[in-house]
Amino acid sequence: MAKNRPAVRFLLLLLGISNIVGCGHRSASRQAGGEGGRSDRKVVLFAAASTTSALEEISRRFRREHGIVVEANYASSSTLAQQIENGAGADVFVSANENWADYLEGMGLVEKRQSVFGNRLVVIQPADAAENIGRPQDLLADWVKHLALGDPEAAPAGIYAKQALEALGLWEQLRRKVVAAPDVRHALSFVEMGAAEAGIVYATDAAISGRVKVALELAPELTDAIRYPVVLVKSGAENQAAESFYQYLSSAGAAEVFRKHGFTVLAAPRGCPATPLP
Amino acid sequence: MNLLAIELLSPEEWTALRLSSTVATCAAAASLPLGIAIGYLLARVAFRGRWLLEAMVNLPLVLPPVVAGYLLLICFGPRGPIGSVLADWFGVKIVFSWLAAVLAAMVVSFPLMVRAIRVAFQSVDPRLEMAARSLGASRLGAFFTVSLPLASRGVIAGWILAFARGLGEFGATIMVAGNIEGQTRTIPLAIFTVASRPGGMNQCWRLVGLSILLACAALAASEWLERRQSRHESR
Amino acid sequence: MSLVSFQCRHRFAGGFELDIAFQTDHTVTSIFGPSGSGKTSVLSTIAGFLRPQSGRVQLAGQAMLDTARRLFVPPERRQVGMVFQDHLLFPHLTVEANLRYGWRHRRRRHRSIEFRRVLEVLEIGGLLQRYPGSLSGGERQRVALGRALTSGPGLLLMDEPLASLDAALKARILAYLERVVDEWRIPTLFVTHAQAEVRRLANWVVVIENGRVVATGTPDDALSQPEPLGWKNSMGPVNLLRLERVELRDGHAMGRLGDQLLYLPQRDLPSHSPVFVQFSPIDVTLSRQDVTGVSARNRLRGRICQLVPLDQAVFVAVDIGQIVWAEVTPEAAAELSLAPGSDVTCLLKAHSLRVVT
Numbered sequence: 013m014a015k016n017r018p019a020v021r022f023l024l025l026l027l028g029i030s031n032i033v034g035c036g037h038r039s040a041s042r043q044a045g046g047e048g049g050r051s052d053r054k055v056v057l058f059a060a061a062s063t064t065s066a067l068e069e070i071s072r073r074f075r076r077e078h079g080i081v082v083e084a085n086y087a088s089s090s091t092l093a094q095q096i097e098n099g100a101g102a103d104v105f106v107s108a109n110e111n112w113a114d115y116l117e118g119m120g121l122v123e124k125r126q127s128v129f130g131n132r133l134v135v136i137q138p139a140d141a142a143e144n145i146g147r148p149q150d151l152l153a154d155w156v157k158h159l160a161l162g163d164p165e166a167a168p169a170g171i172y173a174k175q176a177l178e179a180l181g182l183w184e185q186l187r188r189k190v191v192a193a194p195d196v197r198h199a200l201s202f203v204e205m206g207a208a209e210a211g212i213v214y215a216t217d218a219a220i221s222g223r224v225k226v227a228l229e230l231a232p233e234l235t236d237a238i239r240y241p242v243v244l245v246k247s248g249a250e251n252q253a254a255e256s257f258y259q260y261l262s263s264a265g266a267a268e269v270f271r272k273h274g275f276t277v278l279a280a281p282r283g284c285p286a287t288p289l290p
Numbered sequence: 291m292n293l294l295a296i297e298l299l300s301p302e303e304w305t306a307l308r309l310s311s312t313v314a315t316c317a318a319a320a321s322l323p324l325g326i327a328i329g330y331l332l333a334r335v336a337f338r339g340r341w342l343l344e345a346m347v348n349l350p351l352v353l354p355p356v357v358a359g360y361l362l363l364i365c366f367g368p369r370g371p372i373g374s375v376l377a378d379w380f381g382v383k384i385v386f387s388w389l390a391a392v393l394a395a396m397v398v399s400f401p402l403m404v405r406a407i408r409v410a411f412q413s414v415d416p417r418l419e420m421a422a423r424s425l426g427a428s429r430l431g432a433f434f435t436v437s438l439p440l441a442s443r444g445v446i447a448g449w450i451l452a453f454a455r456g457l458g459e460f461g462a463t464i465m466v467a468g469n470i471e472g473q474t475r476t477i478p479l480a481i482f483t484v485a486s487r488p489g490g491m492n493q494c495w496r497l498v499g500l501s502i503l504l505a506c507a508a509l510a511a512s513e514w515l516e517r518r519q520s521r522h523e524s525r
Numbered sequence: 526m527s528l529v530s531f532q533c534r535h536r537f538a539g540g541f542e543l544d545i546a547f548q549t550d551h552t553v554t555s556i557f558g559p560s561g562s563g564k565t566s567v568l569s570t571i572a573g574f575l576r577p578q579s580g581r582v583q584l585a586g587q588a589m590l591d592t593a594r595r596l597f598v599p600p601e602r603r604q605v606g607m608v609f610q611d612h613l614l615f616p617h618l619t620v621e622a623n624l625r626y627g628w629r630h631r632r633r634r635h636r637s638i639e640f641r642r643v644l645e646v647l648e649i650g651g652l653l654q655r656y657p658g659s660l661s662g663g664e665r666q667r668v669a670l671g672r673a674l675t676s677g678p679g680l681l682l683m684d685e686p687l688a689s690l691d692a693a694l695k696a697r698i699l700a701y702l703e704r705v706v707d708e709w710r711i712p713t714l715f716v717t718h719a720q721a722e723v724r725r726l727a728n729w730v731v732v733i734e735n736g737r738v739v740a741t742g743t744p745d746d747a748l749s750q751p752e753p754l755g756w757k758n759s760m761g762p763v764n765l766l767r768l769e770r771v772e773l774r775d776g777h778a779m780g781r782l783g784d785q786l787l788y789l790p791q792r793d794l795p796s797h798s799p800v801f802v803q804f805s806p807i808d809v810t811l812s813r814q815d816v817t818g819v820s821a822r823n824r825l826r827g828r829i830c831q832l833v834p835l836d837q838a839v840f841v842a843v844d845i846g847q848i849v850w851a852e853v854t855p856e857a858a859a860e861l862s863l864a865p866g867s868d869v870t871c872l873l874k875a876h877s878l879r880v881v882t
Contacts, residue, residue, distance in 0.1 A: 088486070188472065191470050205363060205369060207368065417609070
C-alpha cells in the first residue's frame with residue numbers, strides 16, 4: 013500500500029488537471045455559445061468542405077479587420093448538420109445544400125438564414141487523361157470505369173450531381189460506376205490520382221486543383237439552384253462576434269473573395285430573418 | 291425461411307452482409323499462408339533485423355486505417371507502382387473493386403492474425419520438431435506434421451480474429467475500394483451511407499446490431515480457441 | 526572403422542567451452558558426467574541439432590559433420606534415433622501414430638527392426654490407441670524408446686533416459702533397455718550422470734567434466750578414478766555387484782559371487798535376472814582379521830587394490846572378484862594400516878543391500 017502512494021497521488025493530480033482543463037474548455041464553449049451574453053472574441057464556424065479555401069481567406073480578412081478569431085470546422089454538410097443537431101457548439105453554419113439548412117430549421121435550431129453565394133457543377137478528368145469527355149453521354153463509355161461523386165445520398169455536391177444525371181437520363185446506367193466518396197474533396201482526390209477516370213465536383217473544387225482538368229460544365233437548369241445557405245445557429249445568437257461574422261459574409265469584401273474562388277454571388281438581401289417553413 | 295429473411299433485412303442490407311462476409315472470408319484466407327509463415331518465424335527464429343519485421347507487421351495496428359487506405363490507393367491506383375503494372379500488363383483495375391476491399395481488410399487484419407498465430411507457435415515445444423527430424427522428417431515435414439497441427443487452434447483463432455477485423459474495416463476500405471453500391475458497400479460502409487442521410491441515424495440500427503453480433507461471436511470463438519490452445523501443452 | 530568418431534570444439538554464448546574428442550567401437554557406450562558438463566551437447570552435435578564452431582563427426586565411417594570441409598548432413602539424414610529425457614512424444618498423435626512416424630521415414634539399416642517385435646520387447650502393444658497424455662511415466666518412456674527404434678536407426682542416442690523416472694521405475698526401464706540391447710544390438714550412445722546405469726548397460730564409458738574428456742575406458746576402469754569425478758561433491762562411487770546366481774538356502778535368498786555368498790535382505794528369490802545389488806560405500810565396514818560374533822551377515826574377503834584419501838574420508842577399493850568400495854575415516858585407515866595389497870574382510874549388513882533387477 014505504501015508503495016502505491018506516489019502512483020496514486022500522480023493519478024489524482026492527472027485527474028485534477030484534466031478536470032480543470034475540461035471545465036475551462038466547457039466554459040469557453042458555453043461562452044462561445046452565447047450564454048451570459050458577453051461579447052467574446054471568437055466565432056465557431058461549421059462550413060461545407062467545398063467552401064474551405066474561400067472561407068479561410070474571408071476569415072483571415074475578418075480577423076484583420078475586426079480582430080476576432082474564427083475557429084472553423086470543414087466537413088461534409090451532412091456530417092456538420094448532424095453534429096449541430098447533436099449539440100455541437102457551432103455559431104455559424106454554411107451548408108452546401110438548402111436541404112441541410114431546412115433540416116436544422118425544422119429542428120428549431122436556426123436563428124437567421126441567408127443565401128449569399130452559389131456554385132456550378134463540372135465534370136472533371138485527370139489532367140493528363142488521354143481521351144476527353146465532350147458530352148455527358150461520354151460518361152457511359154467503357155473506358156470510364158469509375159465516376160467519383162460526393163455521396164449522392166448525403167453530400168450536397170453528390171445530391172446535385174445525381175439530380176443532374178437523372179435529368180439527363182443517365183443516372184440508372186451510371187449508378188454502378190459511381191464511387192460515393194465521403195465528401196466532394198475526396199472525390200476530387202480520386203480523380204487527381206487517376207483512380208477514377210472521371211468525377212463530378214463543384215467548379216470551385218476543380219479550380220483549386222492543378223491535376224484535374226474541367227471536361228465540361230453541367231447546365232444549371234439540370235439541377236435546383238446550387239446555393240449555399242449561411243445560417244446563424246440558435247446557439248450563436250447571443251454571440252456578438254458571431255453576429256458580425258454572419259453580416260460580414262454578405263459584404264462586398266466577402267463577395268470579392270467568393271468570386272475570386274469561382275463561386276457565383278447571389279443578390280440576396282442582407283440580414284433576412286429565418287424564413288418559416290411552408 | 292425466405293419470408294423471415296426478407297423481414298429481417300432490406301435487399302441493400304442483405305447485399306452489404308453478403309459482400310462483407312465474402313470480403314472478410316477471402317481476406318482472412320488469403321493472409322493465412324503468409325500469416326502462418328511470419329507468425330512461425332517470429333515465434334521461433336532469432337535473426338538480425340527481426341525488429342524491423344515486427345514493426346512492419348504491427349504498423350497497420352497503430353496506423354489510422356484511412357492512412358493505410360490512402361497508401362494502398364497510391365500503390366495500387368492506376369498511376370501507382372503496382373497498379374500501373376496490373377493495368378498495363380493484365381488490363382486489371384484493382385482499386386474501387388471488391389478485390390480492393392479484400393486488400394484493405396487483409397492489410398489491417400494481418401497484425402492481429404500474426405499475433406495470435408505467433409502465440410500459438412510459442413506454446414508448442416520446439417523440441418518436438420527436433421524429435422520429428424531425428425525420426426527422419428524433413429524440416430518442412432516436421433512443421434506440417436507436428437508443429438502446425440499442435441498450433442492449429444491458435445491459428446484458427448487468429449483466422450477468426452482477422453475475419454472479424456476485416457468485417458469491420460471502414461477507413462481503408464472507403465479509400466481504396468470506394469463506396470460503390472452493390473460492389474464494395476460492405477456493412478460498415480452501408481451504415482455510414484445510411485447514417486449520412488437526413489434522419490438516417492435511426493435507420494441503420496439493424497446493420498449496427500448485426501455488426502455487433504458478428505463481432506462478438508467472432509471474438510468469443512477466437513478467445514475460446516486461444517485458451518484451449520494454451521492449455522494444450524506438450525505432455 | 527569405429528562406430529562413432531567424434532571431435533568438437535564449441536564456445537557457447539554464456540562462456541561455456543566444449544572441447545571433446547573420442548572414438549568408440551563398442552555396442553553400448555556411455556557418456557558420463559555431472560550435470561552441466563556438456564554431455565547433452567555431445568548428443569546434440571551427433572544428432573545434428575548443434576552445429577559446433579569446429580568439429581568432425583563420423584558414424585560408421587560416414588562423415589556427418591566436417592566443419593573444415595563445410596560438410597553438414599541435416600538431422601533427418603543421419604539415421605540416428607533419439608530418446609529424450611522427457612520423451613517428447615507427439616501429443617496430438619496416438620501411440621501407434623507416434624510409433625509409425627519413425628516407421629514411415631525408415632530406410633535401409635544394418636539390421637531390420639520389425640514393428641511387431643518392438644511392441645513385444647517393450648510390451649507396449651496394448652497402448653496403441655491411447656494418447657501420450659494418458660500414459661504413465663514408464664509407459665511414455667517405453668513408447669519413446671519404441672519410436673526411436675521403429676525408425677530403424679544406425680545409432681541409438683539416449684539423453685538421460687531414466688532421469689525423469691522415480692527409483693522403482695528406473696530399474697524397470699533399465700531392464701527394458703537391456704532387452705533392447707540384447708535383441709537388436711544397435712550401437713547405442715547414452716548420456717547419464719548415474720553410475721549404476723553405466724555399470725549395468727555400458728561396455729565403454731567416456732567421462733566428461735566441464736566440457737572436457739577426463740577419462741575413457743571400461744566402466745570399472747573409468748569410474749574408479751576419483752579426482753575427475755569430484756568425489757568431494759558427494760558424487761562418490763556406487764557399489765553395484767552382479768550376482769551370478771541366486772539360490773535359496775535355509776529359507777533365505779543368497780547370491781553367489783564366485784566362491785563367496787551374499788545374504789540378501791529378502792526371503793524369496795527375485796523373479797528377474799540378472800540380479801544386481803547396490804549399496805553405499807559407507808555401509809561397508811572393514812576388518813583386518815576374520816570376524817565372528819557380529820550381526821552383519823555378509824563377510825566378503827578380498828584384497829585392497831586402491832586407496833583414495835579425501836578430506837573427511839578415505840575410500841578403499843577392495844577386489845573381491847568385483848570391486849567393492851568402502852568409506853572409512855582417515856583415522857581408521859591409519860589405525861588399520863590399510864594399504865594396497867592388504868587382505869581385508871568387508872562386513873556388510875544384509876539390509877544395506879538393495880536388490881536391483
